[in-house]
Amino acid sequence: MSASIPASSKGSEPVGVAFILRKAFLSALVALGLFSLMIGVRTEAGQSGQLEYWTRFGDLASLVGAVFVGSIVVELLRMWLGPRGGLGSFVPQSVHSGLSVAGRYLAPALLIFALLVPVIFYNQRYILDLGILVLTYVMLGWGLNVVVGLAGLLDLGYVAFYAVGAYSYGLLSTTFGLSFWVCLPLAGILAAFWGVLLGFPVLRLRGDYLAIVTLAFGEIIRLVLINWQDVTGGPNGVSGIPRPSLFGIPLTPGPDGLAALLGIPFSPTHRIVFLFYLILALALLTNWVTIRLRRLPIGRAWEALREDEVACRALGINTTTTKLTAFATGAMFGGFAGAFFATRQGFISPESFTFQESALVLAIVVLGGMGSQLGVALSALAMIGGFELFRSLEVYRMLVFGLAMVLVMIWRPRGIVGHRAPTVFLEKSKAISSDLVKEGHG
Structure with missing residues (x-):
């Protein structure tokens, strides 16, 4: 039984439960390979100089399980939130407006707080x-x-x-x-x-x-x-x-x-x-x-x-x-x-x-x-x-x-405050003369 779930983006095939489980299993397998020696086995130098080791398979299993569950959660969130425009679609417009207004006063508020920290x-x-x-x-x-x-x-x-x-x-x-x-x-x-x-x-x-x-x-x-x-x-x-x-x-x-x-x-x-x-x-x-x-x-x-x-x-x-x-x-x-x-x-x-x-x-x-x-x-x-x-x-x-x-x-792939807008830019699109372009329009 493989139930299908709506696709996460336009034009893509529906994503099934088997696909999500397979991807989560691969993520858990990669985590097992990465952390097996880092967390599963602990080594230290003994009192006589020989190498002593002990296992922590319980911690390793917990970490691999967390990766497995987390991969499923990430895929579900990406699938459900993707078609609607991400997390921003669930935030009301009034909240967006309030955040934009608050953002203007964030820098002055941080400066005032910094000045008052020693006090x-x-x-x-x-x-x-x-x-x-x-x-x-x-x-x-x-x-x-x-x-x-x-x-x-x-x-x-x-x-x-x-x-x-x-x-x-x-x-x-x-x-x-x-x-x-x-x-x-x-x-x-x-x-x-x-x-x-x-x-x-x-x-x-x-x-x-x-x-x-x-x-x-x-x-x-x-x-x-x-x-x-x-x-x-x-x-x-x-x-x-x-x-x-x-x-x-x-x-x-x-x-x-x-x-x-x-x-x-x-x-x-x-x-x-x-x-x-x-x-x-x-x-x-x-x-x-x-x-x-x-x-x-x-x-x-x-x-x-x-x-x-x-x-x-x-x-x-x-x-x-x-x-x-x-x-x-x-x-x-x-x-x-x-x-x-x-x-x-x-x-x-x-x-x-x-x-x-x-x-x-x-x-x-x-x-x-x-x-x-x-x-x-x-x-x-x-x-x-x-x-x-x-x-x-x-x-x-x-x-x-x-x-x-x-x-x-x-x-937030562009950072907390993603800003790469140039200092100087045209506020409106400007038409180009037909002499300068091959198509005859700007």
């Missing part, structure tokens, strides 16, 4: 540290969004510029005694310089080849930091990095500190609040510069390069300078974030600049929506802040995290 959570050090971490990744996401979202250049080695900015501030401050405000622009300039150096070898590359070269560049920088021990300290890193001051006024309990000058009791939270507002100002600066550049000719050239490089070159746009400016601009913001990371931690080492950081920032950009500033901010808040909510799940935290990303990519 609301002044006595909660964990919330303040988490807010600083989220804003750091928001700034990194906005910097990478220039390269990936606006220019369409897939960069898997963005952590290299993050590391250049951090080590630039760490070495300049500890060696020459320069302050944070002097080293901050220097870190951005040096990171932009390395961005240009990366841009030259990849001018003729695109797609997967570009991603491989940028990935290799990030690994080269990390290996240089590990092996150039005379300058970078090698695996030991750089310690004793000075904390930032409020334009020369230290945030210390001494008589020359900010608290003494203001006549208020000293609290260690003052420095945390200052760091929070500092990274917030740097992130807003990154956002403002990106929006302004996008409206300039160089920003329009980035968008043209993203849509079609061949057509961009045919229009007379210099793709060489366009790519180099995109790499340099994105790298500069990464250098700023790296300098802030160094002064916040007070210690840096190559372990903080692995490929996992590049992958995380790229995931923030793609998940939020390439080219969308608001989407990147929401994605960073969800991925960094939401990731902390599942810390109690321990070993299953990464599984939940990956599952959430897969579901978002299925239902």
Whole structure:
């Protein structure tokens, strides 16, 4: 008995129960092959050095069963919701209108909330540290969004510029005694310089080849930091990095500190609040510069390069300078974030600049929506802040995290806030003269 179910799209054959079960069985079989060694068998080194192992077939069976049931649910949802226009068809028009209006005030509401976080959570050090971490990744996401979202250049080695900015501030401050405000622009300039150096070898590359070269560049920088021990300290890193001051006024309990000058009791939270507002100002600066550049000719050239490089070159746009400016601009913001990371931690080492950081920032950009500033901010808040909510799940935290990303990519393939509309476009279709087209009409 094979009952047929209406097709999920026009012109396709009806989908039967046997088809859904067969697809779910294949998905479960693939899950069994992937997770049999990862979850079914656990190995550890014993006390005498021999390899010890034990099985967890119960957990493996539960996971395979969840994949089987989930595949059936996904197929049913895709089949039932597909012909009606997806999930949006079940949402009333009034709700759509309300969401569109709320979307206009979402960005100002997030900004006001960010400004009030130190006031609301002044006595909660964990919330303040988490807010600083989220804003750091928001700034990194906005910097990478220039390269990936606006220019369409897939960069898997963005952590290299993050590391250049951090080590630039760490070495300049500890060696020459320069302050944070002097080293901050220097870190951005040096990171932009390395961005240009990366841009030259990849001018003729695109797609997967570009991603491989940028990935290799990030690994080269990390290996240089590990092996150039005379300058970078090698695996030991750089310690004793000075904390930032409020334009020369230290945030210390001494008589020359900010608290003494203001006549208020000293609290260690003052420095945390200052760091929070500092990274917030740097992130807003990154956002403002990106929006302004996008409206300039160089920003329009980035968008043209993203849509079609061949057509961009045919229009007379210099793709060489366009790519180099995109790499340099994105790298500069990464250098700023790296300098802030160094002064916040007070210690840096190559372990903080692995490929996992590049992958995380790229995931923030793609998940939020390439080219969308608001989407990147929401994605960073969800991925960094939401990731902390599942810390109690321990070993299953990464599984939940990956599952959430897969579901978002299925239902929102363009990201949370998909936005790839060009800055300049024709509001109305314009007729073309018959002399310019073969058919005789526009």
